[in-house]
Amino acid sequence: MNICVFCSAADLDDRYVTAAREFAELIGRGGHALVWGGSDTGLMKVMADGVQEAGGKLIGVSVEFLAHKVREGADEMVVTKDLAERKAQMLVRADAVVIMVGGTGTLDEATEILELRKHGMHSKPVVLLNTAGFYDGLKQQFQRMEAEGFLPLPLTDLVFFAEDGVGTLAYLEEKAGIQG
Template identity: 75%
Template sequence: MNICVFLSAADLDERYTAPAREFAGLLGKAGHTLVWGGSDTGLMKVVADGVQEAGGRLVGVSVDFLAAKARANADEMTVTEDLAERKALLLAKSDAIVVMVGGTGTLDEATEILELKKHARHTKPVVVLNTAGFYDGLKTQFQRMEDEGFLPRPLAELAFFAEDGATALAYLEGEIAAR
């Protein structure tokens, strides 16, 4: 399975890197391919290292203004002209999406993927990996959107919130197997 992971390129503490490393190891050991933003920095590097060390493949999609930070030894690397093209290519190359901890770029990617799913522009499973409760507030906001009529589909049809990597991967594998 090609699993797109949206996540931070920032250097973060063990509260986030340890669970990310564990999740990456699970992906690699299961023989999955990581499809990611291609950066060889921060949490993106931690996950790419973990997947590669465990035997998984790396498919990166960088963007022109960040190409200098792209991972040199990825199995495949594409550099796009802009962020819109990058997001489209990340989605096209993946079977499933995982949203890990991140900043505004990660949030932008996540909300676009959910908006596209809301409008049936894709049917790929989406997991929000809620490491250390990072996305508790977002989950509350999404639930309010559903409760107050802003979402035409239930939140549960758009995304699955997982508290750990093993649960996230089990959900994705189950969803893909059911298709």
């Protein structure tokens, strides 16, 4: 399974790094491929290192203005013109999507992927990996959106909130119907 992961390129606290490394190793050991932003910095690097070291495949999709940060040695590396094309190319290459901790770029990616799913533009499973409660506030906001009628489908059909990598991968393998 090709698992698209949106996450930060920033260097972060150990609680996020450790969780990312554990999830990356699960992806690699499961024989899955990581589709990621192609960067060799921050959590993106942690994910790529972990997947590659555990025997998984790396499919990077970077963007021209960040091409100087791409990871050497990926199995595939695509450099797109802009961020919109990057998101589209990542989704095309993915069987499933995981949104990990990140800043405004990650939030932009998350909302676009969820909006496309909401409108039936893809049916790939989407997980918000809620490491250390990072997305508790967002989860609460989504629940409010659902309760007040802003979502045309049940929240559980839109996104799954997982607390760790084990739960994330189990959900994806079940929903995608593909085992590593």
